[in-house]
Amino acid sequence: MSKSQTVAGIPVPKAGTPEFEKMNNMAKKSIPLVLLIFTFSILEQQAFGMIFVNIGQQLSAPGRAALITSIPGIVLGIVCVIYGSLGDFVSLKKMTLLGVIGFVIGSVIGFVLGPKSIWAVIIARVLQSAGGQVSGSVFLVLVSKYITQKERVVYYGIFVAVFRFSAALGVVLAGYVTRIDWKWLFAAPILSVLCIPSLAGNLPDDHAEGVNIDWAGFALIGAFAGAVTMYFTDMNMFWAIASIVTLIAFILYVNKAENPFITPEFFKNPAFIATMVVIFVGYFFSYTINAGINAIGINIYGIDSAEVSSLLVWSILLAAVLGFVCGPVVKKIGRSASIIMALAFMGLGLVAIAFAIPYGKVAALAVAPCIYYFGTSFFYSPIVDTATLTVSAEESGRVLGFNDLLQAITGSVGVALFGGLMSAGAMSGGSIVNVASGKASTYVNVFLVGGIVVLSAMVIFIACRKVIYSRARTEEED
Template sequence: MSATIDNAVKQDAPDLEAQNKMAVHALILLLITFILGTLCLQGFNLVFTNIGNDVGAPEQAALITSLPSIVLGIVCFIYGSLGDFVSLKKLIVFGLVTLFVGSLFGFIANFFFTKNLWTVIIARMLQTAGEQVSGSVYLVIATKYLKKELKVIFFGLFTAGYQISAAIGVFAAGLLTSIAWQYLFLIPAVTIVFLPFLLHLLPNHRGGSQHVDWVGFVIFGLASAFLSLFFSYNKWWMLGVCAALFVIFAVYINKADDPFITPAFFKNTRWLAGIMLIVLFYFTNYCVSPIFNSMGGALYDMDVTQVSQYIVWAFIVAAVFGTTSGWIVGKIGRTPAIVLASLFMMCGFVGSALCVNTNFTLLTVFACVFYAGCGLMYSPVVSTVLDTLPVDESGRGVGMNDLVMNVTASIGIAVFGAQLGATTLGGGSLIGATGPAAVYSNLLLIAAGVVALGLIWFIVFHKRIYAGESAQEQKTVDQPQEVLEVLDPVK
């Protein structure tokens, strides 16, 4: 591990294998960093209602998740897009230092001083802005430096890492809530120790352009933020500001000499059709944990620790399917894998909706089915969308994927979370229940409907999405021996 990706890239063509090996070494460290950083996000997703009650702001508790999620979407986009322009080492330094500062601030402000909703939110926003750097850099490295047959493997490992961190985060949140939820802030602080190793491995060279279009980044980031804020606060003026900013952005990229993203990017109809899959399949991404946590308390008289002991198995299932998704895609192809994953997700939601009043063990089984679909979905969907773009736009593709995925999910949690304590959907349901049980059942059926729309979209447009790829390019080759050789640092 003494060489760097930079050195491998500068060598002759026969050293392409060396480039892949150096990339793998960096990806392993980035994945560990990502897992530790994501623990916080999943832990707070599970217990934000409990924290809201503890700080005396139960009606605003969803902001603990929704506002950091907005930040997450924006920094995902910025980090990924900057991968085409600036040194990845600089991104890592900024991200991990910000994560460390946010972790210490959140713990100290809420443990040693008066607990406050906004110190929690500010700390979570700082942590979120920092923790995502490892995820975005991971995806940029995997997209730019790995050969095609390895990409789907490492995309699968990435979502497996996410689900593993979710499982540990759920368990840790349940445990620490019974002690002091403030300790959740400290979990990702340890990632600072990985900084020297990542600085040694990551490439230092800039992207093809020496110009960083900060004006374009700011306009687009603000527009995305106001879009998410509208769904959190339901203030129409925010939607108006969002629309105005997107119009300004459209004018800007048509007039600017060297914008970070050109109008041609948004005229790529294959990419537009592909990105809609992420919009629809990931709209409910943050909703399952809070829905099950709320159901456990309202219908089964369970505390958050008890709920976490059940729901953690769903994340473990997701991690297993994420880890094996590369192999599965290699065997059946991306199209069948996307269809199968969406069917798992729908069955999980529908099954849960029909069994709300049975027992929590059965609900957990259906949660496992849903998360099996989530674990399987990420690798084929992300590789499908990124393959609609040329390699020199892969960083911006990664950034746009992450932006859409996280802003969509933050809108979803704002919409669904607002209904958890409401009675709008409590009048009746397919299972004959009323009140809270009807609310949960109807929410789960609505979530299934959103996934169904994603499947319908894919069936209608999949030929357009894959247009232009040869049959060989569309086929992901399963080469386990080659993968093992690349993963072996001794060879």
């Protein structure tokens, strides 16, 4: 067997060694700037997701406005799994610098040419999505490989907090910027170029010796991710067939290829598979909750999306604040207890929204969602940390990539299913909650079903946790 076939990834020094301390210091110097770029990336994603309709109308292309979010979303789903996996093999410094350059170029195109053509806006957002996501993936790889095990949950919590704050800031800024000129949204990320010198001096520049990058494998998994995302974007049978074909092709490839980036043994790891199932079921309602709350506000309480956002944003900010404190809590009570608590609050939060509908918009749209978002703050850190511990440190990037891919797919599946039920007025004949038949009954029942689904993830985790943690990698800590 050749050397390239025996290398699992970039060698990771053992915790406590001088080599590890060196990499740990480099990671800690790089992380703040990586998070700053990630903040810009999420801000852009959320902001343009709020105002793409306005942009389409201004550029006399309302029919193409949705492409401003859908095409970059497809690209995002593809690159998530690729970047995380590449983090096991290639230089994090080179990955990051190329990502920043792409992010800045996209921002410049959007600022200069965006007001002239909707296609320029779409191209700019694609480059921003592809370039900006590198920062998120690199952050997770840095933490999983070069931060001590006892500190990881703290960093993952900070990551969640930054994501939530960035999302809330993007939603708020989008509304105000439209009063001036939306092109200025493209201006802020250009400042990312100032981070390049420091990142170049501190990010790890190691790569796996003797490893040939499996571009064919990445192309197949990327094609599968793109086909699945496209199918749940427009529900076209062509994309359903493409999803099945690319999945079969990927399975055959990893079983037959000489040196695939991920081996069949990866999918025979019961701890890894069980953790991925919990993630899939637990995040099933993640893309639906905001859309569902928006629909409730418009169709039940007769308010517009702006007022819905002003009520909902507080629960998102709560999740952001809790992100900074969840790390110490997880360290205190443990990963397993944290995951159970998080899924319990997420599931009960969806049930609470259903029961709060008869009590008015503040209860249903501002107060009850806080329960769900409280849970999300304590779910991401321990479940991701658990997932990375089911494989060797050299393989953790691939786990992070599949985690990101799975979250994107399950959210798309969930919003397609539950969004379709809400649009069709399904389950409108009545409910155990005291609401009238019709739309109110539909929303109540959809959120009740969503709550049951998320609570089932908690049951699955409890049933499988011995399997998960019996296979989990452990490390010696100082």
